[in-house]
Amino acid sequence: MSIHFSCTLCGRCCHDLRLPLAIDEALVWLAHGGDVQLFCDAIVWPQEPPESDALAQHRRRRSFGAHSGTLPIRVTVTLVAAFAGACPNLRADMTCGAYDRRPRVCRIYPAEVNPFVPLDPAAKACPPEAWADSGPLLTRAGKIVDADTAALVAQSREANERDRFGKAYLCALLGYDAAALANEGFAIYAPERSRLEAALREAERSGAQADEMQPHDWRFITNRSSTLSNLRSIGATAGYAQDSDDSPGYLGFFDAETGASDQRHSPDGPGTL
Numbered sequence: 001m002s003i004h005f006s007c008t009l010c011g012r013c014c015h016d017l018r019l020p021l022a023i024d025e026a027l028v029w030l031a032h033g034g035d036v037q038l039f040c041d042a043i044v045w046p047q048e049p050p051e052s053d054a055l056a057q058h059r060r061r062r063s064f065g066a067h068s069g070t071l072p073i074r075v076t077v078t079l080v081a082a083f084a085g086a087c088p089n090l091r092a093d094m095t096c097g098a099y100d101r102r103p104r105v106c107r108i109y110p111a112e113v114n115p116f117v118p119l120d121p122a123a124k125a126c127p128p129e130a131w132a133d134s135g136p137l138l139t140r141a142g143k144i145v146d147a148d149t150a151a152l153v154a155q156s157r158e159a160n161e162r163d164r165f166g167k168a169y170l171c172a173l174l175g176y177d178a179a180a181l182a183n184e185g186f187a188i189y190a191p192e193r194s195r196l197e198a199a200l201r202e203a204e205r206s207g208a209q210a211d212e213m214q215p216h217d218w219r220f221i222t223n224r225s226s227t228l229s230n231l232r233s234i235g236a237t238a239g240y241a242q243d244s245d246d247s248p249g250y251l252g253f254f255d256a257e258t259g260a261s262d263q264r265h266s267p268d269g270p271g272t273l
């Protein structure tokens with residue numbers, strides 16, 4: 001199946017987002033007055049997966065090794081520019097006011113960065129006319145054929161891999177040590193802008209050495225009692241997500257009582273994590 005695409009400049013994809021940023025992009029976003037948060041999640045990692053396990057290898061490339069109690073884990077930290085309503089860069093005519101410095105994820109949309117997520121036009125914010133067969137070819141048989149978009153996706157994956165040690169170092173610098181269980185939610189830190197900017201610069205400068213650092217101890221936070229008891233039973237440090245000044249925020253994908261998926265936390269747009 002082939003998918004054609006031509007942007008109509010409707011601006012729908014530039015609202016209510018959580019834009020994932022690389023370290024260099026986060027510094028640019030901060031320099032222009034934006035706010036950046038850290039979304040942290042972690043997965044239990046008892047042993048290295050085989051090379052043939054493509055999904056696990058993908059996860060490995062964008063995470064760093066750590067431990068929680070006696071349990072080996074891998075932590076993924078996503079730098080996020082979050083905003084409700086229109087992006088602060090969106091102009092009244094629905095063009096981007098930061099076109100030359102817009103994040104890669106904006107340039108890639110509506111294509112997917114994650115190789116395990118197929119492009120589904122029905123799940124995108126773009127209107128039907130954007131997908132007309134008269135537009136340029138974007139994908140064929142699930143593969144991106146637009147050369148510029150394919151190059152941007154490759155750059156984005158490289159940045160994720162390159163940044164992972166810098167993010168480990170960043171969390172050590174900021175004293176952040178809480179993560180949600182992967183696929184269940186995110187622990188969210190919202191550092192003050194100048195503090196984050198200084199730490200990001202240091203992480204960018206020194207982060208490549210971070211894999212030689214003694215990994216610091218992480219704790220899981222959750223809103224579900226079953227997750228809490230399961231994690232504790234296998235040796236992890238875990239506690240309930242708490243609403244206090246010195247605790248990170250918690251964005252759960254599931255209701256604490258029923259376990260029902262909460263779709264409010266799965267927005268579409270360039271910011272889908």
Ligand code: SF4
Pocket residue numbers: 013014015017087088089090091095096097098099102103106270
């Ligand atoms: S920075 Fe991205 S989300 Fe913001 S207006 Fe530009 S393209 Fe849209």
Ligand code: SF4
Pocket residue numbers: 006007008009010011012013014109110125126127130
């Ligand atoms: S929603 Fe789609 S068609 Fe509309 S501006 Fe964004 S990329 Fe273009």
